[in-house]
Amino acid sequence: MVKAPNAPRRRESSRLAVLTATRELCEENGYGRLTIEAIAARAGVSKMTIYRWWPSKGAVVLDLIDEAAAVTADPPDTGDLAADLHTQLSEVINLLTPQPTSPVTGVITEAQYDPDLARALRERLIEPRIAKFKDRLRRAQEQGQLPVDADFDVALDLLFGPIYHRLALHLGMPDPDYLDTLITHVLRALNPPPHRLDGAATA
Amino acid sequence: MVKAPNAPRRRESSRLAVLTATRELCEENGYGRLTIEAIAARAGVSKMTIYRWWPSKGAVVLDLIDEAAAVTADPPDTGDLAADLHTQLSEVINLLTPQPTSPVTGVITEAQYDPDLARALRERLIEPRIAKFKDRLRRAQEQGQLPVDADFDVALDLLFGPIYHRLALHLGMPDPDYLDTLITHVLRALNPPPHRLDGAATA
DNA sequence: CTCGAATCGATACGGTACGTATCGTCCATC
DNA sequence: GATGGACGATACGTACCGTATCGATTCGAG
Numbered sequence: 001m002v003k004a005p006n007a008p009r010r011r012e013s014s015r016l017a018v019l020t021a022t023r024e025l026c027e028e029n030g031y032g033r034l035t036i037e038a039i040a041a042r043a044g045v046s047k048m049t050i051y052r053w054w055p056s057k058g059a060v061v062l063d064l065i066d067e068a069a070a071v072t073a074d075p076p077d078t079g080d081l082a083a084d085l086h087t088q089l090s091e092v093i094n095l096l097t098p099q100p101t102s103p104v105t106g107v108i109t110e111a112q113y114d115p116d117l118a119r120a121l122r123e124r125l126i127e128p129r130i131a132k133f134k135d136r137l138r139r140a141q142e143q144g145q146l147p148v149d150a151d152f153d154v155a156l157d158l159l160f161g162p163i164y165h166r167l168a169l170h171l172g173m174p175d176p177d178y179l180d181t182l183i184t185h186v187l188r189a190l191n192p193p194p195h196r197l198d199g200a201a202t203a
Numbered sequence: 204m205v206k207a208p209n210a211p212r213r214r215e216s217s218r219l220a221v222l223t224a225t226r227e228l229c230e231e232n233g234y235g236r237l238t239i240e241a242i243a244a245r246a247g248v249s250k251m252t253i254y255r256w257w258p259s260k261g262a263v264v265l266d267l268i269d270e271a272a273a274v275t276a277d278p279p280d281t282g283d284l285a286a287d288l289h290t291q292l293s294e295v296i297n298l299l300t301p302q303p304t305s306p307v308t309g310v311i312t313e314a315q316y317d318p319d320l321a322r323a324l325r326e327r328l329i330e331p332r333i334a335k336f337k338d339r340l341r342r343a344q345e346q347g348q349l350p351v352d353a354d355f356d357v358a359l360d361l362l363f364g365p366i367y368h369r370l371a372l373h374l375g376m377p378d379p380d381y382l383d384t385l386i387t388h389v390l391r392a393l394n395p396p397p398h399r400l401d402g403a404a405t406a
Numbered sequence: 407c408t409c410g411a412a413t414c415g416a417t418a419c420g421g422t423a424c425g426t427a428t429c430g431t432c433c434a435t436c
Numbered sequence: 437g438a439t440g441g442a443c444g445a446t447a448c449g450t451a452c453c454g455t456a457t458c459g460a461t462t463c464g465a466g
Contacts (some may be wrong), residue, residue: 212433212434212435238423239422239425240422240423250425254425254426
């Protein structure tokens with residue numbers, strides 16, 4: 001998927017066997033214990049076959065995510081912004097947990113010290129989803145659920161930030177009720193009251 | 204610092220040499236290339252000496268942070284909540300960047316697949332700082348800069364979340380102006396307008 | 407339908423870093 | 437001044453890495 005040694009002669013069965021073995025081993029032993037040699041053994045495939053088509057372990061898992069996460073590609077749009085945000089955030093939490101065996105968390109971690117993987121992660125997974133998320137906000141805006149000058153970058157940071165904050169520092173993921181509380185706060189932040197100064201309640 | 208083989212007979216000079224070498228190598232080559240063997244060589248210390256006193260590479264770096272980050276222990280309190288939050292968030296960003304050579308980012312990454320390290324990180328670094336952060340919010344509350352029913356957990360998530368969100372997904376750290384925008388939004392979220400429903404601007 | 411090219415599985419290789427074990431030395435305490 | 441433990445040095449076996457080589461197979465072009 002990343003580099004092309006030659007060909008459409010690539011054997012699809014091997015590719016699938018690799019991705020399947022990767023998924024299974026990740027579930028069984030966690031991303032941390034995942035090795036290319038173990039993937040090759042489980043897939044009944046030569047190590048060379050993996051190295052020929054993927055530049056790193058992370059790239060394999062990224063492909064795995066790509067195929068599996070097509071289902072979660074588009075953010076929901078029922079017309080109820082708050083409810084749709086709740087749905088989408090829950091899905092992201094599901095993708096990132098359980099932390100030790102989540103391929104997505106694994107790739108995010110691995111990308112910390114692999115610039116190539118970081119770029120691929122951002123370009124292939126993150127940025128397209130950010131774009132679609134902002135599209136969803138834009139539609140909400142058109143329906144009057146968000147003010148015309150709402151800052152979508154801030155919305156992105158405030159809504160998804162807590163999840164990654166808790167992921168990074170092992171603080172436990174938000175439960176559905178707390179997710180509601182978060183969304184309520186963020187929507188409040190994006191809807192400035194008509195005649196009031198920022199920041200201070202009484203000062 | 205984590206387990207005690209026996210003694211106050213521990214040689215302080217070796218301990219310092221290890222921490223110094225760790226800091227230097229982390230700066231030079233990045234946390235990703237840091238190895239215990241390299242630390243031992245640079246510190247002029249036997250590998251055994253490191254393994255005797257630290258359970259893992261991450262534990263060494265965690266000790267390094269512990270000593271160095273005492274300066275950033277207490278959140279600032281000038282009486283201006285928004286300004287103090289800006290200061291504190293900037294300091295956190297400085298601790299986490301540059302990403303490849305930051306010991307803190309390194310430990311956070313390593314802790315993803317090392318439960319013991321994750322626990323030590325949380326108990327020794329994160330939770331004490333969270334407690335002090337909430338103390339600061341409590342003082343702001345007493346001074347009327349936050350409503351009496353402000354949700355401190357939400358404040359924590361919304362203020363620090365964006366930093367870790369951007370760290371994890373390589374989206375670039377907030378600049379000072381954007382930090383202002385974020386803080387303004389969060390303070391607005393925490394200060395509900397007196398007579399208005401949540402969520403919808405016009406709906 | 408044949409032929410050739412390129413992928414494939416298998417295997418071996420050198421390299422790095424891990425974590426452990428051993429041993430003589432040095433130092434601190436008693 | 438003796439004793440015990442930390443220390444430096446060194447060697448060891450293991451695990452994976454990433455690369456190289458080599459028939460066999462299989463697919464596609466002609």
